[in-house]
Amino acid sequence: MAVSPRLRQAYPVWPALIAAIACAAPLVAVAALAVSGEWSGYLAHLWSTRLPVYLLNTLQVTVISGGLAVVLGSGLAWLVARYEFAGRGVFEWLLALPLAVPAYAAAYGWFDLTQAAGPLGMLPTVRGATGAGLVLGLTLYPYVYLLAREAFAGQSSDAYEAARTLGARPREAFLRAAMPMARPAIAAGLALVVMETLADFGAVAHLGAPTLTVGLIRAWAGEGATADAARLALILVAIAFLIFALERAQRARARQTSASGRRRPSRRIVLSPIRGLAAAALCLSPVLLGMVIPLGRLTYRALNAPVTRDLASAAQNAVLLAVIAGVLAAMLGLAAAYALRTGTRRGAVAARVAGLGYAVPGAVAAMGVLAILGVMQTWIDAAWTGLFGAVFPVMLTGGIAALIFAYLSRFAAAAIGPADSALSRVTPTLDGAARTLGASARETARRVHWPLITQGALLAALLVFVEVLKELPATMILRPFNFDTLAVIAHNYASDERLGEAALPALLIAAVALPPMIWIARRIVRAEGVRAEAVRPEAGH
Amino acid sequence: MLKRLFAAGAIAALSLSACAPEAAEVSSAADAGEINLFTARHYASDAAVYAAFTEETGIRVNVLEAPADQLIERMRAEGARSQADVVITVDAGRLWRADQAGLFQPAPELADTLNAVPANLRHPDGHWFGFASRVRVVVFARDRVNASEITDFLDVAGERWRGRLCVRSSNNVYNQSLLAGLIDAVGPEQAETWAAGVAANIARAPQGGDTDQIRAVAAGECDIAIVNHYYLARLQRTEDPADRAVAEAVDIVFPSLAGRGAPFNISGAGLAANAPNRDNALAFLAFLLTEHGQRQFAELTNEFPVVAGVTYDNDVLAAYPQITPDPVNVNRLGENATAAQRIFDRVGWP
Numbered sequence: 001m002a003v004s005p006r007l008r009q010a011y012p013v014w015p016a017l018i019a020a021i022a023c024a025a026p027l028v029a030v031a032a033l034a035v036s037g038e039w040s041g042y043l044a045h046l047w048s049t050r051l052p053v054y055l056l057n058t059l060q061v062t063v064i065s066g067g068l069a070v071v072l073g074s075g076l077a078w079l080v081a082r083y084e085f086a087g088r089g090v091f092e093w094l095l096a097l098p099l100a101v102p103a104y105a106a107a108y109g110w111f112d113l114t115q116a117a118g119p120l121g122m123l124p125t126v127r128g129a130t131g132a133g134l135v136l137g138l139t140l141y142p143y144v145y146l147l148a149r150e151a152f153a154g155q156s157s158d159a160y161e162a163a164r165t166l167g168a169r170p171r172e173a174f175l176r177a178a179m180p181m182a183r184p185a186i187a188a189g190l191a192l193v194v195m196e197t198l199a200d201f202g203a204v205a206h207l208g209a210p211t212l213t214v215g216l217i218r219a220w221a222g223e224g225a226t227a228d229a230a231r232l233a234l235i236l237v238a239i240a241f242l243i244f245a246l247e248r249a250q251r252a253r254a255r256q257t258s259a260s261g262r263r264r265p266s267r268r269i270v271l272s273p274i275r276g277l278a279a280a281a282l283c284l285s286p287v288l289l290g291m292v293i294p295l296g297r298l299t300y301r302a303l304n305a306p307v308t309r310d311l312a313s314a315a316q317n318a319v320l321l322a323v324i325a326g327v328l329a330a331m332l333g334l335a336a337a338y339a340l341r342t343g344t345r346r347g348a349v350a351a352r353v354a355g356l357g358y359a360v361p362g363a364v365a366a367m368g369v370l371a372i373l374g375v376m377q378t379w380i381d382a383a384w385t386g387l388f389g390a391v392f393p394v395m396l397t398g399g400i401a402a403l404i405f406a407y408l409s410r411f412a413a414a415a416i417g418p419a420d421s422a423l424s425r426v427t428p429t430l431d432g433a434a435r436t437l438g439a440s441a442r443e444t445a446r447r448v449h450w451p452l453i454t455q456g457a458l459l460a461a462l463l464v465f466v467e468v469l470k471e472l473p474a475t476m477i478l479r480p481f482n483f484d485t486l487a488v489i490a491h492n493y494a495s496d497e498r499l500g501e502a503a504l505p506a507l508l509i510a511a512v513a514l515p516p517m518i519w520i521a522r523r524i525v526r527a528e529g530v531r532a533e534a535v536r537p538e539a540g541h
Numbered sequence: 542m543l544k545r546l547f548a549a550g551a552i553a554a555l556s557l558s559a560c561a562p563e564a565a566e567v568s569s570a571a572d573a574g575e576i577n578l579f580t581a582r583h584y585a586s587d588a589a590v591y592a593a594f595t596e597e598t599g600i601r602v603n604v605l606e607a608p609a610d611q612l613i614e615r616m617r618a619e620g621a622r623s624q625a626d627v628v629i630t631v632d633a634g635r636l637w638r639a640d641q642a643g644l645f646q647p648a649p650e651l652a653d654t655l656n657a658v659p660a661n662l663r664h665p666d667g668h669w670f671g672f673a674s675r676v677r678v679v680v681f682a683r684d685r686v687n688a689s690e691i692t693d694f695l696d697v698a699g700e701r702w703r704g705r706l707c708v709r710s711s712n713n714v715y716n717q718s719l720l721a722g723l724i725d726a727v728g729p730e731q732a733e734t735w736a737a738g739v740a741a742n743i744a745r746a747p748q749g750g751d752t753d754q755i756r757a758v759a760a761g762e763c764d765i766a767i768v769n770h771y772y773l774a775r776l777q778r779t780e781d782p783a784d785r786a787v788a789e790a791v792d793i794v795f796p797s798l799a800g801r802g803a804p805f806n807i808s809g810a811g812l813a814a815n816a817p818n819r820d821n822a823l824a825f826l827a828f829l830l831t832e833h834g835q836r837q838f839a840e841l842t843n844e845f846p847v848v849a850g851v852t853y854d855n856d857v858l859a860a861y862p863q864i865t866p867d868p869v870n871v872n873r874l875g876e877n878a879t880a881a882q883r884i885f886d887r888v889g890w891p
């Protein structure tokens with residue numbers, strides 16, 4: 001796309017730079033840990049013993065979970081976008097719900113159900129790399145679903161219909177006309193699924209699929225080898241970088257947008273009752289497998305367990321953190337997306353760097369944040385005492401700022417994907433038109449972009465909201481005293497082999513995530529008929 | 542809209558610094574102060590002990606629960622400004638590591654109190670001590686195994702158990718400490734031979750936790766399993782009929798470790814190196830060893846009290862035979878932990 005140089009400079013890159021610095025800081029700290037530690041020969045020992053197994057497991061789990069997520073996510077998104085059948089409106093948001101189930105909770109539930117003594121003992125036990133891949137795919141596919149759904153909704157149906165007119169069968173038209181246009185969104189969703197999978201510890205450890213992350217935690221916990229754990233983390237980050245690069249390549253090939261931002265509400269095809277039932281069954285199965293069945297098992301266990309915790313305040317804490325992080329992350333995501341749009345190298349690099357934090361396993365990111373805060377505290381203490389003669393308060397126990405910092409550094413990537421894929425629909429032609437009519441860059445953003453990218457921003461905020469609700473390692477290690485979240489309580493019980501007590505907080509996570517999911521799904525649905533020209537008249541400043 | 546979003550974000554960012562937890566409220570003058578507790582445990586029994594302590598002394602207990610490794614890492618990063626007064630973890634290996642990192646300080650004031658704790662269940666110089674103990678045991682299928690077949694953990698590595706043993710992953714600290722104890726008893730070479738034997742006997746790839754190993758024995762996937770004693774006690778005392786059935790299908794033996802006695806481990810506590818509320822912390826540590834605290838651990842978490850002569854009400858523990866503990870100081874388990882883990886890596890015990 002040719003963008004005139006004057007347009008290029010139109011958007012400031014500095015917000016993205018700030019985002020990049022915030023996100024890269026823990027990563028830099030981890031890298032510093034990796035190079036500064038002494039070389040104990042542990043890596044050589046690993047290479048000759050367990051590292052190949054770690055890598056193999058990592059590959060297997062990732063391929064299964066990513067493959068499953070793409071098939072489920074994009075297929076079902078197409079189904080609810082293009083066809084009309086009984087219950088479609090409900091499935092629209094129901095399909096996003098398994099994302100609210102922490103993968104480790106689903107893993108505990110499924111393993112408990114299908115082990116030899118369990119009620120589903122006749123089925124093969126959900127375990128090993130295959131089991132872990134399936135569980136992760138079933139709880140993470142909503143990333144792909146949400147982004148693809150949004151892309152299909154925002155897609156003008158012209159291309160698909162043209163293909164049909166030219167005699168293509170529905171499947172062919174889907175694969176050759178609709179899919180390529182949604183490809184950036186699907187790739188962004190897949191990248192998120194893969195990163196989550198790479199960073200997962202709870203599910204793979206429980207199901208006995210030792211991946212790189214398990215090896216990393218083992219090095220850290222079992223050997224006390226922080227430096228070696230950091231080195232393994234860098235391997236993970238390298239893999240993530242590779243995935244990012246592939247995703248970019250995908251996107252570059254598919255920069256095709258319809259010439260206007262206008263959306264023609266696509267008429268859905270009404271399915272016959274029989275086919276409608278089949279479609280409903282298709283939609284229902286991942287929700288059952290990813291959420292209802294495993295959480296149902298935990299609930300059954302909960303019936304025989306006492307409630308020993310104050311879950312109300314834990315829920316409050318979780319929501320507070322998730323809302324703040326969600327809003328801030330959406331802003332960072334937009335900033336990064338605009339930086340990408342400038343087409344400058346600096347902007348692109350900043351946005352890429354900002355997205356990298358996601359691949360760092362939470363425990364490692366948390367270590368990085370800890371190290372940074374420790375260093376900062378020392379400096380500030382010295383300066384403060386020198387200047388004012390008083391003692392500066394302790395940052396870590398004083399509040400939740402450290403947590404928010406850690407969340408943003410980890411989840412900025414989850415926000416950048418949706419924001420960028422939404423912004424990519426705003427064609428440069430639109431910008432050009434607006435600027436020709438004398439609008440400033442800021443005005444163009446507000447009156448032309450904003451109506452088109454609201455959903456992307458909302459989606460970004462929602463994804464981060466749900467992520468933070470589920471987040472464990474950073475929350476665990478950075479939170480103040482007497483401050484629990486639902487995820488922390490659920491995990492503490494589960495790791496203690498008290499599934500019953502873990503059930504209720506895990507269920508509450510899903511319950512808390514439900515209202516925003518429904519609300520956002522509705523916005524996306526409603527927006528299908530919205531026309532880009534329907535810009536609100538300018539409000540006074 | 543965009544503007545409003547940015548404004549909301551700015552407000553949120555500003556309010557972050559103001560969001561301190563409720564515990565930080567200004568205390569009244571009559572207040573006996575507080576302690577900050579880092580703990581790797583999260584049991585109702587512990588909460589009951591904290592409440593009883595507050596009732597008795599008026600000292601508030603602020604709690605941070607997290608896995609031990611993370612607590613250690615956080616204290617390291619906090620350095621001299623760490624707010625922790627007391628650190629509690631399960632497994633002596635973790636206490637040893639925290640001590641290596643210089644996170645504890647000796648508490649000479651407690652010397653007399655600590656005499657009530659067996660010498661092998663506390664740090665030689667009193668940097669930390671066990672307040673409850675647990676033992677690694679073998680659980681077996683009543684109908685397929687005879688208790689006389691397993692008198693020592695060395696037996697478990699024997700040929701006769703090929704494909705009949707369940708045990709969880711070697712990532713787990715309980716297994717690490719078991720092997721660390723064996724290294725102390727028979728030396729690293731023989732310990733490695735034993736670990737290789739056990740790895741060859743495993744019936745299925747390690748998965749799940751200790752409770753899952755017991756369930757696998759009941760379901761016939763394996764005939765014996767290595768677990769901690771309280772996991773079975775929990776199943777025996779549950780309301781869940783399915784779990785009761787599991788507990789009834791199996792039985793328990795307390796094998797010795799290379800003839801030295803049963804492999805015991807501890808839940809332990811220590812005084813943090815930079816404790817801001819040192820006196821209150823000492824009061825709390827002493828409270829853990831009172832009759833009240835000791836009873837709670839035995840009755841609610843099925844652990845053994847460390848103080849001799851404490852009476853408690855727990856049918857399951859009461860039914861156990863007399864167990865002779867391995868006399869090794871649990872501090873040694875920490876010293877051998879790294880060697881143990883590398884042995885696991887080499888013999889392919891996943």
